[in-house]
Amino acid sequence: MxxxxxxxxxxxxxxxxxxxxxxxxxxxxxxxxxxxxxxxxxxxxxxxxxxxxxxxxxxxxxxxxxxxxxxxxxxxxxxxxxxxxxxxxxxxxxxxxxxxxxxxxxxxxxxxxxxxxxxxxxITCGGQASIPIAYAISKVVSSIEYIELVSTIASKSAGPGTRANIDEYIETTEKALSHFTGAQNVKVIINLNPAQPSIDMNTTIYLKINNPDMDLISSEIKKMVVIIQSYVPGYFLALEPVYDNGLVILSIKVQGLGDYLPKYAGNLxxxxxxxxxxxxxxxxxxxxxx
Incomplete structure (x- = not known):
């Protein structure tokens, strides 16, 4: 049953x-x-x-x-x-x-x-997309001074409920990000993109880390991506992690299954x-x- x-x-x-x-x-x-x-x-x-x-x-x-x-x-x-x-x-x-x-x-x-x-x-769609990656990184570095998440979603995929809860979205994602990574200085941004054709969900993650072991970080990220793909097949790295000017930077793209909503609504x-x-x-x- x-x-x-x-x-x-x-x-x-x-x-x-x-x-x-x-x-x-x-x-x-x-x-x-x-x-x-x-x-x-x-x-x-x-x-x-x-x-x-x-x-x-x-x-x-x-x-x-x-x-x-x-x-x-x-x-x-x-x-x-x-x-x-x-x-x-x-x-x-x-x-x-x-x-x-x-x-x-x-x-x-x-x-x-x-x-x-x-x-x-x-949590939120941006939280589900990015926090597991930040969490994986937090496990192999001594500390993370700052984390910034920037999620861009298709405007058409943001319904009235999403738009009415933008403030709560940001507050909840920031609180959960700190909870899972231990980082106290965090920032979350969400952009609604009206471009046509509609874009897939994209989340870029910026982490301020001193002297990171990029090979170890990349390995942990790839392990986490495989775990997430077991229940979100359209989840993948759009930009492999790089270290630039004191920041580890990477980007995630999410495409939906197209069940009720178009495939670009990976955020939902x-x-x-x-x-x-x-x-x-x-x-x-x-x-x-x-």
Whole structure:
């Protein structure tokens, strides 16, 4: 029997999650809940025969047995309302908003730890793309004086929810970056590029490191890239690490699978793929327990 999951939020992220779940050997979406039954996401879910509701979290309150795990793809402010309700219902929650309430989670970095918690925060798309690399580097250098992340995404891949949460995006990514690397001086920048044709997600990482061993750094980065590619196939190094004027510089490109959104929307694909990888581990663990 598959692990029953519900999705709160029927926008681009929620709908893409739904399609990814539909081909998972471990997960079954038993509820797709939002506020508008005529939205594009709802209509897509209806075409797949998924149980729908326009009552948001009330649909779970009215039928708590409908799911074991909830993906929250709403907003940071909404998740702050949802989190205590879902905790009382003993649900595992994977939070795709920058609410910062649960454990900062990156499957390539702290998957085993995450399985001990019931509220997991997936940080941000830029965080999922860049923090694992910065983390890998932090493990083989004595200290990092400064880290700067600059993510550029296609304007078309940034929906209303993303645009409304830009401040939270930056704050959450910076906090998680410090948490995983130990670096206190960090900066995060996000650019929405309106170019046509739309560009793939690109994140450039700048790290101020004294006398880095570039061979060792390159080796650790490549190991981490392979781990991430196990759940995000379109993830790769666009610029190999170089050392210039006291900075280690590298660039990551992410292309999506094209499930619900175009392939250029790698920013949405990476956070969703990370969330699915995490949910599947919970499902596998439940099977072992049974």
């Amino acid at each position: 598959k692990f029953k999951v519900a999705i709160l939020g029927t926008g681009n992220i929620g709908t893409d999650l739904l399609i990814k779940i539909s081909r998972s050997p471990y997960l079954q979406c038993t509820l797709f809940a939002g506020r508008n039954l005529s939205s594009k996401g709802m209509l897509k879910a209806m075409s797949l025969g998924i149980t729908l509701s326009d009552r948001g979290i009330d649909a779970i309150l009215e039928n708590p047995e409908c799911c074991d795990l909830v993906f929250d793809a709403t907003s940071a402010s909404s998740h702050k309302i949802h989190a205590p309700i879902l905790k009382q219902l003993n649900k595992i929650v994977i939070d795709l908003t920058p609410a910062k309430l649960g454990l900062f989670t990156i499957p390539a970095v702290n998957l085993d730890e995450a399985l001990k918690y019931d509220n997991l925060n997936m 694909d990476i956070i969703n793929s990370a969330a699915i990888a995490l949910a599947e581990e919970f499902a596998k663990n439940k099977e072992v327990c049974l």
